[in-house]
Amino acid sequence: MTTVRDVTRDLLRSLGLTTIFGNPGTTEIGFLRGFPEDFRYVLGLQESICVAMADGYAHAGGRAVLVNLHSAGGVGHGLGHVFTAYRNNTPMIVLAGQQVRSLLPGEPFLGALDAPSFPRPYVKWAVEPARAQDVPGAIARAYHVATQPPFGPVFVSVPADDWDAEADPLPVRPAIPGFGPDPSALAELVSALTAATNPVLVVGPGVDAEGAIPDVVELAERVRAGVWASPMSWRSSFPEDHPQFLGFLPPEERGTVEALHGHDLVVVLGAPVFLYHVYRGSSDRTLPALFLVSDDEQVLARARVGVGIRSGVRAAIRALADSLTEPSRPVPAGRTRRPRPPESVPITAEWVFATMADELAEDVLLVEEIPSHLLVRREYLPVRAKRTGLLSTGGGALGYGLPAAVGAALGAPDRKVVAVLGDGSSMYSIQALWTAAREHLPVTFVIVDNAQYAAVDILAGPENGKMPGVELGGIDFTGLAASMGCHTHRVEHPHELKSALTSALADDRPTVVHVHVDPNPTVLY
Structure with missing residues (x-):
């Protein structure tokens, strides 16, 4: 008999999800029983640590990741870094154990009440399959949701006795590719860059997430634009020693508006407009004309200013580079760093x-x-x-x-x-x-x-x-x-x-x- 466990393991192999981060509990025994030799289980000593390790693994390796958590308590421990994974756009599948189905009506020990609601709103999708036979399909769907731009964590709760149920093999589907910018929107941005006298780029974590740093360096050099990093950025998306790098925008509105003053065009690539941390009053100035390129419809929708272009960031950058000619304006100077500090006691x-x-x-x-x-x-x-x-x-x-x-x-x-x-x-x-x-x-x-x-x-x-x-x-x-x-x-x-x-x-x-x-x-x- 082919079980849910067998079908799921074949699926995980096909998706490259054979490294699993977790801290096992009794509701995970069915999933972990007879653990295959070609799988790797990375043990963390508390669930939040498992989630953060999985997050680092996914971003460093440029791949999706599976983290296995224990019922309601383990999910609760891990939620702080599920929130981090949501903010970090991490393609993460959170697979949580649940009590056996026959006990759930009685709200049993280790049972998770309304499990799919627990991690919301910080997952893109959450489910507890209606039948054991639906588990492999739910995990397959979770993978495709997590790896579809904008990336993000998803959640699947599986009752402990589902793994031994009989299931049919699951067809393998290819990954869903990203998408490029609307041609008319791109043409509008090309015209604006061509007409600008002092444009500036603001790069965010979406650039590095798509491996597009070399592309954005080429674009900045071609259009002769200075480059700011977005506020509160969790990835470095431009070489910080590059002669056109201006530094990091401050995480508050007034400072950001003041920093961008003097530019006649701002092009934001792979970042929100803007992610702030503190409020220190508003500026009398307004932001220059602004275009925002993002793969996230929510980022585009909540931006209060500018023209939004929904696109994979690398696709947009490459399309821009192919459409622009090098302008006659001078190459802008980047930031001037402070001199090396002196040795002192105590250490600074x-x-x-x-x-x-x-x-x-x-x-x-x-x-x-x-x-x-x-x-x-x-x-x-x-x-x-x-x-x-x-x-x-x-x-x-x-x-x-x-x-x-x-x-x-x-x-x-x-x-x-x-x-x-x-x-x-x-x-x-x-x-x-x-x-x-x-x-x-x-x-x-x-x-x-x-x-x-x-x-x-x-x-x-x-x-x-x-x-x-x-x-x-x-x-x-x-x-x-x-x-x-x-x-x-x-x-x-x-x-x-x-x-x-x-x-x-x-x-x-x-x-x-x-x-x-x-x-x-x-x-x-």
Whole structure:
């Protein structure tokens, strides 16, 4: 007899979903029974960590991913990073266990009430199939929804006894391709770019998600436009050391309008208009003429200004490049970076990132979660890789960076992965170091320890005094990391940092570099 489990495993093989992230429970036994030798199960010690690892794996490897969660409680634990996956446009299938069907009317122990509603609205689609025989088809549909632009997570709840039911084989369907821009809309944008005297591009995570950084570099150079990165961007979509790179737009409306003042045309590629974090008043100025290219109809619909063009970003960029001739306007100058910071005691965050810039190769995959040092990183450690140079979170659920780096190392084993993390962020998901050691992953984790949740104080402002609940001093990260099987370095003086980084980057084991920095936060803007 061919079972639901047999058909599903054949389907997962055909879709390349044989690496599964999870933390197993009793409702998952039917799915995991007789686990095939050609599948890989990556164990995380808590469900939110499993989801974040899967997210990093998907983005680093440029593929869909399957994460297996445990009934209602496990899904609840994982929801913070399901939200992150939704914001990060991660093609993720969340496969959750459920109690056996015969017990569900009695609201049993481990039963999930109305399971498909639980992860909404942060999944593109959610289902608990009506019959066991419908499970493989539901998973196939979930895959196609997750991998159809705009990418995003989906959810399938499966009762524990469905896996042993009889099922018919499922036909294999090819992936659904992306789509290009409407010709008349593209022609309007070409005319606007041709007539502009000082255009600017704003690039967002959608550029890197489609592997289109080389394409957007070629476009920027051809049209002689400066390039801003969009606010709160969770991927680096333009080389940050390029001579036409202007920096990152601030995550608030007034600053963004002021930054774009002086341009007569703004072309936004693969980013919202715009994703803000704080409100500091409005500007007397208005945005210049604006075109927005996105594959997401919701991004296009909620933009308050500009002309929307729905398209895959790479397809639009290439169509633009093919339609434009090089203009006569001068090549714009990019940003001027601040001079290298001096060595000082206590160690400054500026010194940490400047030293890292000396040590990291151009193609390193940097994973960051440093809320209080983000602007400093951008100033002194530019991301230079032309594909997946940076992974971060577009959602705001803390604890993403450490497990995402573990998943990224699994998803891109040919890349060197370096995570730069705050002490507070690290403690949300420190257990992921155990998985890094278990999987023998050569990841370097640099924990920048300012002994507090400094981002809270920065946003509160000095006029509000010291905020409660922000002090974290005294966490022994080297001790924690060593207890889970990682190699460690403790850095307390500036001269120790270079040798620690050199050693960690050369190590084929997961290594934590714990750097004690000045607890007084630096604010560049």
